[in-house]
Amino acid sequence: MPIERRPLRDQIREELMLRLDRGDFAAGTDINEVALAGELGVSRTPLREALITLAGEGVLESNQGRGFRFAPVSRKEFRELCAIVAALEALALESSDPAYLEKIAPELLGLAQDFSDNIAERQDIERHDDEWHDLLLSGCGNERLLDLITSVKAGMRRYAHLMTGESTPLERAAEEHCRVAERLLDGDLEGAAAALRDNWVNGMERMMSRIP
Amino acid sequence: MPIERRPLRDQIREELMLRLDRGDFAAGTDINEVALAGELGVSRTPLREALITLAGEGVLESNQGRGFRFAPVSRKEFRELCAIVAALEALALESSDPAYLEKIAPELLGLAQDFSDNIAERQDIERHDDEWHDLLLSGCGNERLLDLITSVKAGMRRYAHLMTGESTPLERAAEEHCRVAERLLDGDLEGAAAALRDNWVNGMERMMSRIP
DNA sequence: ACTATGAATTCTGCATACAAAATATTACAT
DNA sequence: ATGTAATATTTTGTATGCAGAATTCATAGT
Incomplete structure (x- = not known):
């Protein structure tokens, strides 16, 4: 088996995003480089490199002299x-x-449907939602675009753990996913794109109240 | 006067982009960190930090073990x-x-018009074009969007110096800018957005032949 | 009690040092 | 002459070290 050989900064970045998803860090929290580096068992150099990429994605901010x-x-x-x-x-x-x-439309519809069925943990919901969107975009040949989307979404993860319990918004989201899938089944690309935009706009409205 | 106090990595990034615009580096060129650091008069640490941000914007690539x-x-x-x-x-x-x-539409129109008049150096053309687009978007309140646009455009600068001499594409671009400005004068936002999209699509077609 | 001033501490930003991987070079065998 | 193995060199990736800025704490003055 090929052992893992990739820069520490990548692994660190991944680990930090994981911890962010777990809600380990509150928004606005300062990062202590020596402490975090020690906790992760790495030196400050690759840690700072990871922090810089995260800052580029908007997950972190950096101010001269006072770090990230x-x-x-x-x-x-x-x-x-x-x-x-x-x-x-x-x-x-x-x-x-x-x-x-059109080929993957049935699968998308299915996923959206049993999405509303099992109302599980928050993390499961998010994973499920992400997978649905990933599948939806899996046919896009524009690699730079896909990279950009993941990057922007990384910047949104800070908001994810604000979306706690409550099933109503979830059901609404599932409904909207169904609507997108149905349009695709009809071969109505423009309609699907419009429905997808709606999904994001509505999702935004739903979340709005929970943000300070 | 407040003296300049900002991270070296930012200044380095700026300098590298400047050199990229000057055409100092050919696409595909490997970067030698010690050499470049020496040339810039800085250590490898902030240089690498700058390289990492540039890699995040797609200007550079990095491969494990063989650098940027x-x-x-x-x-x-x-x-x-x-x-x-x-x-x-x-x-x-x-x-x-x-x-x-609507208020800035006349200015946009004016800029687009004397754009076609003085056919100057390539760098001037690009600067002029950039300024026009900046002014066009200066009324957008979505800061993250503006940041993202500059970031993506940074990734496109590698293609800029391929657009050498020849005035025809330039005149076409100016025409398209005029069209956008005219739509704005009429208060036709959707039409302006569509014309803007056309400008990018056509600009792409124009460049295509010059790319290997 | 509250503010201001200055020392002590903490932490970042940058430089340097070291280890391992990748590349280049040499020697040798076919 | 060509290909290959062993060695030397270069270059990256990571760790450590150091100077200065930012923050905290303590003390003095009002």
């Missing part, structure tokens, strides 16, 4: 990010092969 | 990037204040 901290959340920024991914995912969908989309 | 190199150019990637900025700039335009847009 998790970027604070705000309704304004959340709105902005939602508008961006909405546009990017719609573009990705529109530049996908229509034939391929 | 300027990402090779390809028609496919250029197409992809154009599609992305087209969508992002259109979004920025659509989420701007219509009243403000």
